[in-house]
Each structure stands twice: as structure tokens, then as C-alpha cells.
Amino acid sequence: MKTESPRLRNERGGGRALYGIAGVALLALSGCVSTQIEYDRMTNTGFPANQTVGGKTVSITSIYATESYIVGVSQDQTNIAALTGPANPADPNQYDYITEAELDTVEQANRSSPVGKINWLCFTMGIVPSYCTLYHIYGLVVNHWYEDPDGDRDQNTLGIAWTTSNRRAFANFWRNTTVSGNAGKYLRSTAHEIGHVFNLHHADGNGTTDIMNQTGVVGNSYVYEFQAAASKDHLRDHSDRCKYPGLSAFGALHEGHVDHGITTKRCLNILIKPVAGTVVNP
Numbered sequence: 001m002k003t004e005s006p007r008l009r010n011e012r013g014g015g016r017a018l019y020g021i022a023g024v025a026l027l028a029l030s031g032c033v034s035t036q037i038e039y040d041r042m043t044n045t046g047f048p049a050n051q052t053v054g055g056k057t058v059s060i061t062s063i064y065a066t067e068s069y070i071v072g073v074s075q076d077q078t079n080i081a082a083l084t085g086p087a088n089p090a091d092p093n094q095y096d097y098i099t100e101a102e103l104d105t106v107e108q109a110n111r112s113s114p115v116g117k118i119n120w121l122c123f124t125m126g127i128v129p130s131y132c133t134l135y136h137i138y139g140l141v142v143n144h145w146y147e148d149p150d151g152d153r154d155q156n157t158l159g160i161a162w163t164t165s166n167r168r169a170f171a172n173f174w175r176n177t178t179v180s181g182n183a184g185k186y187l188r189s190t191a192h193e194i195g196h197v198f199n200l201h202h203a204d205g206n207g208t209t210d211i212m213n214q215t216g217v218v219g220n221s222y223v224y225e226f227q228a229a230a231s232k233d234h235l236r237d238h239s240d241r242c243k244y245p246g247l248s249a250f251g252a253l254h255e256g257h258v259d260h261g262i263t264t265k266r267c268l269n270i271l272i273k274p275v276a277g278t279v280v281n282p
């Protein structure tokens, strides 16, 4: 069963030591890089709920914390109106589905967080300034099914990280019966889409249980973990610009990561402008 578009993407980066300042203090700096999700939803939908596994609470934050990333979730708007319009007798189901262009429009109307990163001076150790960095992701739960750019309407798609140019956002499709009816898989699917935002790909999964395998592939045997070496290596070792949201294209070529042939753009040496959708690859 097709559960997510193969065009999806996401991934992320997390706490890391800054600069080459003296050893011990670096541990204390590990909280200086973080990512915040601005999460909106349409009326009569729900955000993915935390789950309990083996007596422990699993959340988006805990899943990414396991890979040493700090990812916060800010549930924001909860009553965005579903898309509608004049009834077309020739296409009565039009507004049951949402296109990527329409997702862009909803994002632009409701997103209040910037694309890319912001930096600020955290503290000064002696005369050495230390900077903190915050990256941003926009998440949106829509009360629709997905319509792909070819006009194909797909009730099996759970979610998508549709912003391939700069990996800035993802969407969940509430009308999909797994999203609205299976809370465990809904949380898993959301972590998967965020993996795409961090520039991880289906090919980076282990083919069976990894977060980066599609929900339809893992079936009921899923775990809330990145398990494959390709996923873990990327999150741990690859450059920030190739991982963090808003900085480069989905699948952009970068050192150390398998070229899946998704894009020929490079993820390094890009220009970033502080407006959605304006990342430019030289």
C-alpha cells in the first residue's frame, strides 16, 4: 500500500558542540542548536498524540532526542478552515483533496515562524562569544486527502514533506483513515515526515522497521527509532546544511551520503533569503 509519496523528504540535526573551545565546556553547549516545529491544524482534525511504549512516553521530541537532536513542538492554530469553493457539478469531490500549491497557500497564510535559522549570542566565556541557533519547521494537519502534482488523488497518503526546494514544511492528511484512526502510526508517520525535512530518504531506512521506511512498508512491526546505519550516520555526521530544515533541497548531493538521484542540486554553498521558498542553489 502506498502510504507516502516517494517524493517526500525530511530529517533534522540536533545538539552539537560549537567551535573548538576547551573540552569540558563543550558539553554544556550542546543545547545551543535546536529546531522548533510550528504545528497548525485545520478544524476537526487532531495533532499526533504521544504514545506509551514499555511504560515510557514517546513523542516527536523523544524520538529525535535519541539521535541527540533537540526538536520542540509548538501546537499553534487549531481551527484553520478546510478548503472549499463553489460547487462544480463536473467535479463534486474537488475539495476533498488538497494540492501542493494549495498547501503552499495555507502555509503562507498561517506560518509565523521564519524559514531557515536564527542565531543569537547565548553567553560569553571570557572574551569568546557563543552563539545559539534555532531552526524552524512548519507542520500542518489538513482535513483533506492528497492530490499530487499530476492531479492524481490518493487516499492512501498519510503525510508529505512537500517543500522539496528547501525542506521547510510537512503536512499530515487527516482524511486518511490511518492518520485519523491509528494514533500509533500517526505519530510514526509524523516522525517520518520530519525525517524527510531533515533530508533523510526512504533508501536510508533498513527496509523493515526504520522510521524512514514508509508506514505501509513497516506494517504493524514498527518502532519509533532510526535504526539503519545510513539514517544514524546522516543525523550524526553529515553537515548542517545538508540536514537542517530550510537550508538545501531535498535529496541534494552531499559528501558522505549516498546519491539517491533525487536531485542534482548541491546542499553546500547555498544562498538563503529569509522568505519561504527562496533558497537558491548556485
Ligand SMILES: [Zn+2]
Binding pocket: 004, 005, 006, 008, 009, 192, 193, 196, 202, 214
Ligand atoms: Zn516518506
Ligand SMILES: [Zn+2]
Binding pocket: 199, 200, 201, 203, 204, 257, 258, 260
Ligand atoms: Zn539519503
Ligand SMILES: [Zn+2]
Binding pocket: 233, 234, 235, 238, 242, 254, 256, 257
Ligand atoms: Zn547525509
